[in-house]
Amino acid sequence: MSNGNSENSLIRMFHVYRRYGKYSALFDINFDVQKNELVFINGPSGAGKTTLLKLLYLGEPASEGQILIDGINLSRLSKNKIPLMRRNFGIIFQEFKLIPTKTVFENVALVPEAAGKSWRLVQKKVSSVLRAVGMEDKQNAFPLTLSGGEQQRVAIARAVAGDPKIILADEPTGSLDAESAGMIMELLKGFHTRGSTVIIATHDTELIRKTGGRTVYLKQGRMQQPSTLQ
Amino acid sequence: MIPLYFKHAFRDIFKNRLLNASSVITIAFSVVITSSFILFLVNTTDMLNLWKKEIKIMVYLHPEVPGEIIPEIQKKISGMYGVQDVRFISKGEAIEILKEQMKRQSSLLENLKENPLPDAFEIRMIPSSRPWEKIESLAAQIDAIPQVEEIEYGQKWLTRFSYIIKMFKLTGFALGILFFIASVFIVANTVRLVLYTRREEIEIMRLVGASDGFIKVPFYIECIIQGALGGIIGLTILYLVFVSVLSNVEQGVTSGFINVKFFSFGIMSLILLCSMFTGWLGCFLSLKQFLKTA
Ligand SMILES: Nc1ncnc2c1ncn2[C@@H]1O[C@H](COP(=O)(O)OP(=O)(O)OP(=O)(O)O)[C@@H](O)[C@H]1O
Numbered sequence: 001m002s003n004g005n006s007e008n009s010l011i012r013m014f015h016v017y018r019r020y021g022k023y024s025a026l027f028d029i030n031f032d033v034q035k036n037e038l039v040f041i042n043g044p045s046g047a048g049k050t051t052l053l054k055l056l057y058l059g060e061p062a063s064e065g066q067i068l069i070d071g072i073n074l075s076r077l078s079k080n081k082i083p084l085m086r087r088n089f090g091i092i093f094q095e096f097k098l099i100p101t102k103t104v105f106e107n108v109a110l111v112p113e114a115a116g117k118s119w120r121l122v123q124k125k126v127s128s129v130l131r132a133v134g135m136e137d138k139q140n141a142f143p144l145t146l147s148g149g150e151q152q153r154v155a156i157a158r159a160v161a162g163d164p165k166i167i168l169a170d171e172p173t174g175s176l177d178a179e180s181a182g183m184i185m186e187l188l189k190g191f192h193t194r195g196s197t198v199i200i201a202t203h204d205t206e207l208i209r210k211t212g213g214r215t216v217y218l219k220q221g222r223m224q225q226p227s228t229l230q
Numbered sequence: 231m232i233p234l235y236f237k238h239a240f241r242d243i244f245k246n247r248l249l250n251a252s253s254v255i256t257i258a259f260s261v262v263i264t265s266s267f268i269l270f271l272v273n274t275t276d277m278l279n280l281w282k283k284e285i286k287i288m289v290y291l292h293p294e295v296p297g298e299i300i301p302e303i304q305k306k307i308s309g310m311y312g313v314q315d316v317r318f319i320s321k322g323e324a325i326e327i328l329k330e331q332m333k334r335q336s337s338l339l340e341n342l343k344e345n346p347l348p349d350a351f352e353i354r355m356i357p358s359s360r361p362w363e364k365i366e367s368l369a370a371q372i373d374a375i376p377q378v379e380e381i382e383y384g385q386k387w388l389t390r391f392s393y394i395i396k397m398f399k400l401t402g403f404a405l406g407i408l409f410f411i412a413s414v415f416i417v418a419n420t421v422r423l424v425l426y427t428r429r430e431e432i433e434i435m436r437l438v439g440a441s442d443g444f445i446k447v448p449f450y451i452e453c454i455i456q457g458a459l460g461g462i463i464g465l466t467i468l469y470l471v472f473v474s475v476l477s478n479v480e481q482g483v484t485s486g487f488i489n490v491k492f493f494s495f496g497i498m499s500l501i502l503l504c505s506m507f508t509g510w511l512g513c514f515l516s517l518k519q520f521l522k523t524a
């Protein structure tokens with residue numbers, strides 16, 4: 001099913017491995033994502049979910065195998081093209097990765113600024129995404145003064161501030177209560193309906209059941225396609 | 231985009247003000263030391279050139295030279311290259327001048343039976359920017375005239391002074407290079423420390439799609455601003471020292487003779503440019519290393 005219509009594949013992974021020394025965090029991964037899909041990567045802690053996302057956004061190189069993003073082979077990408085490739089992604093990191101010395105506004109502004117947008121456009125964009133996550137009142141706050149859920153929302157705002165083709169969300173509801181988690185899933189689904197491809201890594205099967213969508217399962221670095229699940 | 235970069239740069243300088251102060255102070259110190267040499271050289275070179283221009287050659291003739299051939303010698307010297315005019319000063323005239331100069335003691339001269347002074351020519355040179363070589367060759371030519379006994383043109387004194395200036399130039403040059411290297415090194419080190427404290431931030435910037443150029447630009451702006459600040463502070467300190475020294479000296483020495491001045495606008499801009507370049511280079515070296523390894 002996932003290897004079906006390769007014409008529309010935005011992401012393709014062929015026999016991808018990621019090794020740390022002798023340890024294989026990812027083992028022979030074959031994984032396709034179509035344009036405008038919403039995909040869950042499910043699996044227990046340590047299964048390799050974060051590692052898989054890292055390979056996609058070039059946070060780390062694959063040890064073996066090929067990854068194609070929109071037809072471009074990541075292993076053949078020249079160093080100066082990497083930033084451009086990364087702008088295809090809006091990443092919500094598991095540990096947020098907000099810059100503590102910059103305000104909420106500055107953290108979010110970084111993305112359109114880095115993409116070379118004019119200051120006027122930057123301001124407009126930042127205001128609109130902060131409003132979308134309900135954080136416009138805290139735009140001058142520093143990340144460490146915010147609650148976990150608020151930081152999560154700022155991270156989401158930053159992820160979508162560059163109008164990315166693909167949103168990678170790593171445990172986006174990780175430390176949240178059910179209500180906040182629900183709100184964040186609504187946000188992500190909203191980006192999906194508006195045309196983004198969304199990949200969500202989570203160990204929370206309950207959340208997947210409630211939201212619904214294609215799910216792949218990772219266990220000890222191996223991917224099990226839906227057919228192999230019961 | 232550009233005002234935004236500047237906003238970031240100023241904020242970051244302020245955030246790391248203690249660290250960045252070390253760069254600014256180093257550059258300022260280097261500017262004071264190096265520029266004071268340049269200042270000394272600019273003024274002494276001017277003075278030297280002025281004196282060189284006003285140089286006169288005195289030619290003393292043998293006592294037995296008959297008066298008839300004096301116009302002939304005068305004509306000969308007048309025809310030499312670089313000579314503007316030649317004035318004959320007879321021994322009689324010379325003694326009058328001497329008496330005039332000695333005034334009170336002129337009675338000493340009255341008692342002389344015979345005038346001990348020789349006939350002489352005073353030669354003025356055509357003003358030129360580089361009279362020095364001319365003087366040497368002219369002196370050699372005049373010396374070849376058999377009736378000439380002695381030539382005087384302050385050669386020793388000027389040579390020594392030129393030599394001192396040359397040594398100053400060398401010392402200034404060496405010190406300039408030394409301080410330049412030290413400044414670049416200290417700026418580079420400061421930038422390295424700042425980069426190190428901000429490595430996580432830089433990593434995040436990269437992950438959200440920032441190019442190395444985007445990351446570098448604020449650092450370059452910061453370093454160039456620091457260089458400019460160092461240069462301005464250094465020049466200001468030098469100027470204050472210059473003014474206070476000058477006012478002390480002028481109380482003692484009658485001025486007019488020494489015409490010392492501070493740097494022209496052009497030289498100040500050049501010094502400022504150099505200090506900005508120092509900042510840029512320090513930054514360049516650190517960034518190159520850091521972004522390669524990170
Ligand atoms: N840089 C690294 N060096 C060594 N081992 C690593 C490294 N990064 C990840 N691993 C290992 O790879 C495995 C998968 O890690 P990963 O972070 O992808 O898990 P995960 O599925 O995201 O888990 P969680 O749900 O807890 O976030 C883990 O066993 C981890 O220890």
Ligand SMILES: [Mg+2]
Pocket residue numbers: 049050051094170
């Ligand atoms: Mg993880």
